[in-house]
Amino acid sequence: MSVQRFVGANNREVMRQVRVALGEDALILASRQVAEGVEILAMAEQDVAPMTGGAVASPAAKTTMPEAASPPAAGSPAMSVPSTPSVPPAASTRPSPAEETDFSALGSRLLSEMQGMRELLSRHPIQPVPEAADSAQARLRRCLLGAGFSQRLAAEVLAGLPPELAQAPQAAAMEWLERQLCARLPVPHSEFELLDGGGLIALIGPTGVGKTTTTGKLAAHYVMRHGGDGLALVSTDSYRVGAQEQLRIYAEILGVEMHALAEGDSLEALLAGLAHKRLVLVDTVGMSQRDQRLVEQVAQLRAGGQPVRLLLLLNAASQGETLAEVVETYGKAARAAGARLEDCVLTKQDEAARLGPLLDTVIRQGLRPHWVSCGQRVPEDLVPVEPRSLIRQGLAVGPGAADDTAPLMETPERSEHWSRNLLGQGRALAATLTTLAEQLPGFALLQQAWELSSLPVSVQSQRLSALCGAVPELDWDTVLWARQRPAPGCSWVMPDLVLAGRGLPLPLSRRSGMDLASHLAWVADSLGVRAHILSGIPDPGAWQWLEERELPWLAVAHANTRVRFRGERQTLAQLPKQPEPAHSHEGRYRGQPVQVELSRWPVTVKSSGEMLQAWGGELRALDSGLVLGRRYWLAPVYGEDDDSIALLCEQLRRDEVSVLTRQAWSQLDAAGLAGTDGELMRFLSASLASLACQLEQTQADWAMDVRAQLISLLGRRRSCNGRVLLDALVHLFTARDAIRQMGIFGTVAPG
The missing domain is CATH 3.40.50.300 (P-loop containing nucleotide triphosphate hydrolases)
Structure with a gap:
């Protein structure tokens, strides 16, 4: 067995030499630029098969070849090649004589690493990758074309195939396809x-x-x-x-x-x-x-x-x-x-x-x-x-x-490609909006609020108040109370969010001149809310109001919050680690699946002297096992553990809303809403952020479909998280406005 050196004026010439000498199946070991042009080290495929022992011994193997001599070729097989330290361009333009002659040492090193790779693969064989023709996308495309659907509609629909279904069974893929086509079929609201x-x-x-x-x-x-x-x-x-x-x-x-x-x-x-x-x-x-x-x-x-x-x-x-x-x-x-x-x-x-x-x-x-x-x-x-x-x-x-179906790779004429893409985007946009309206109670309120941005600024706040005064009758159950101070870099305060079971949260702004206890009473009377997630330990008036009614509540706490545990003052982060978690919960946190292990301690808060339950949660990534962080909360002692766990899980699901709200405000500014009334901007920003967060968390089929469709509307494949979904939602609403304007300006008066 031998590694051979080939030199040519360019890649085409040197590859021709390799094919003539070693055949079409030659293995390319390394390539580099030299004074004569391009140099390639290669070996015949049949010479690799007998490798069973250590590297081939050679007198020249004692001489170490500089590692900068052989960067891996773009078309080389999957093998380990010595790393290439950074070398100044001037030093690497002309190889040394030793580099030009000592190929035996490089061959020995490469063969040694190839054997190590072979041993690794024998212990952990690579699973065969399914052929592209067997993927869900290929099967669905054949189904659509065989049924008589056009290439352009097939491409439009399959562009929104969720990554979760890339290798799904046929039944699951067909169910998804049926949902997509049904969403694009504009049927009447009533059969008669x-x-x-x-x-x-x-x-x-x-x-x-x-x-x-x-x-x-x-x-x-x-x-x-x-x-x-x-x-x-x-x-x-x-x-x-x-x-x-x-x-x-x-x-x-x-x-x-x-x-x-x-x-x-x-x-x-x-x-x-x-x-x-x-x-x-x-x-x-x-x-x-x-x-x-x-x-x-x-x-x-x-x-x-x-x-x-x-x-x-x-x-x-x-x-x-x-x-x-x-x-x-x-x-x-x-x-x-x-x-x-x-x-x-x-x-x-x-x-x-x-x-x-x-x-x-x-x-x-x-x-x-x-x-x-x-x-x-x-x-x-x-x-x-x-x-x-x-x-x-x-x-x-x-x-x-299906015998007369069109070729799979057929493409529409270039002269009409832009218009077909536009129509396809419009259909996908309409289908997404329809699904959101059907599946998310309260989404219509966001749509109506968006329409207000096109009105004069002088009437926006008044119209928004009228909209919020006629909120849909949902099962409002919890309020996520925001901190009443501007976030860093902002001049506005995050609105509070009223949460319903599966509906879109309702952003509400605090009324001037009312303390927290008065606000608690107002949402309880007007919306029937019974549980509260607070941004900090409640003040004495709010504490008394909650305790008299024994309502479930939870306060977000910091790791350095001081409490008294077993007679000693310490921070929440210093509380002793418990041998067994009080509860374990799987969910999603900021775009990735996590395991939350909860601990619980009875503590006393210095500010009030009242007994509370302190909760600590360790967030661990399910895929890697890495600890992503630790979170802390305080809850009343009269509350049930199940209530506290439900509230802290809800708070974790909404943890990214405030960050996404600031991002939404910035994007709405860039989208042309910079002159919008501040109250309306807060409502739209918080609603879009809440929607992005809810879509990222919801694991139902309709949410999976919407996520894939939103990402496809962006025109490129991206990882799915709250920030990406927020980008897509802003694009969804602005694109809808643009298509509406095109319809208005494109109408020609008859006659």
């Missing part, structure tokens, strides 16, 4: 919202999509809910043979009024005569998306000035490209007529081999599906949309359905 709202509804769509049959089905559902007196049916289809007669038969069976519009008659006059009806359903003429008269038809529906709700029917059996063209063309026609196209009905579901192309179009175009038609029976085969069931049907691919 379309019919219960009344007004003028016009069914539009290409020929043969099922408008007349669907009109009859909708009419039947309305009659079953509200009776037939307030309903009228109108047909403008005088071209297709039997269309008006079919609708007339439906009207006679249901006992409702029906009007057939002949060619040349005025739809405006007819609709004016039906103004007293609660609901008017208009069955329009079927037109191809390429028919030039399409704009005229939509404009005719608005001729009388009466608001019309356009309901586009989409054929589930159509190709994805066709569906996208239909939606785009009808949407343009609606905008040209000064109307909006937002609602749709999915027809012919029973005739579709797969629903992926249809759902992909609906999601990417932002349409709201109300009903699904799955047969000819009236009204049984028209059912309200159930998102989870519809998505599951869309992902259930039958045999052979």
Whole structure:
């Protein structure tokens, strides 16, 4: 076995020499720059296999080669190479003669270290890394494409795959995928919202999509809910043979009024005569998306000035490209007529081999599906949309359905890439906001407070007071009382936080002229709060108020707080270590999982002479076992241990809120809210900080999804902690405002 030296003018030339001499599987041991160009030390792969003993002996091995001679090559195999001490550039440009000739010593050293590496690997074999094709992301991508979803939507959705699911089982990954698609499917709040709202509804769509049959089905559902007196049916289809007669038969069976519009008659006059009806359903003429008269038809529906709700029917059996063209063309026609196209009905579901192309179009175009038609029976085969069931049907691919999927590496055209990214970001943003509103009671209050920042400063404080005066009725149970002095570098005081079970905390500012006891009484009477986490030992008035009612409370204490234990004065940090912890608790602390081991001592506080329970907690990282810190608290002796433990765990979960609040204030300043009223800025900063902290702590599936989606909105992968989530939340709200402004400025007035 021998280590060979190769020298060439550049990397390409020297690598060619290595391949010719040692083959494609040669092992690169080291490389460096020399006067002649590039030098590489390499050996044939078959020469490595027989290595079993110590390093190869050589007379030259007694001569030590300078370690700066062989920095590791970028493409070298995983082996240990002697470290390279820093050498001034001038000293390393020209190797010494000894460095150029003594390769035997370097080979011996490298072979010795390779044997050590081999022995280590034999004791601790490396587990095989799953192939990329078997990762959850690859499986989900194949599933989406096989079901007929587009490349762009697949890329958008999978960009938010949580790291926790990177190698998850298929069932868990599919459950996550269903949640993401459901969140992007904008369904109505009520299954009968379309019919219960009344007004003028016009069914539009290409020929043969099922408008007349669907009109009859909708009419039947309305009659079953509200009776037939307030309903009228109108047909403008005088071209297709039997269309008006079919609708007339439906009207006679249901006992409702029906009007057939002949060619040349005025739809405006007819609709004016039906103004007293609660609901008017208009069955329009079927037109191809390429028919030039399409704009005229939509404009005719608005001729009388009466608001019309356009309901586009989409054929589930159509190709994805066709569906996208239909939606785009009808949407343009609606905008040209000064109307909006937002609602749709999915027809012919029973005739579709797969629903992926249809759902992909609906999601990417932002349409709201109300009903699904799955047969000819009236009204049984028209059912309200159930998102989870519809998505599951869309992902259930039958045999052979995935044979015609697009290539996995296909990318959209560069000319449209920016707009598609923007639309995808908008959908992800909307889905995240919807999930937060659904899962976090009180999130709507934060959204409403954010809207106040766009109002004149003179009215912001007054509007905020009105908002806080009408707080949602949640199970407010605890107040986290803040220190009433500005934090270092700040001119403002952190607000107090009222905590609810799973809702978003409510920031409150202290009322002027009221002591702590009065504030305790106020939150108890107005919000029903029963427990308190104080920033320090309560003053005598507050202490007496709490003790008279025997309410649970906890005071945050410092390690140097002096107490009396067993007749001796000492600090909390000097209290004797107990052999066994009074309680052990696992949780998260400032972005990492920890084990909290709690100790307890009966102590007396000098300031009051009252007996208290002192609690100490040692925070130890679960992954490394390192001690991250020690924390201390004081609690009343009349309280139950379970109450004190629950309060101190809650305080640990919120420990980062004050730091994040200062960070949020700074970021809001940079985001353009510098001129906002100070009280509103405190509310927004504390609310965003509390939300970031709560998202980081919550281990539910919805929180995992939101965390991944927020980080993906930042445009780059970052570790998940409170500070990163706060960055993403500020980005979420400012991006929402930007997209809203784009919608306003991008609207072109009709005509």
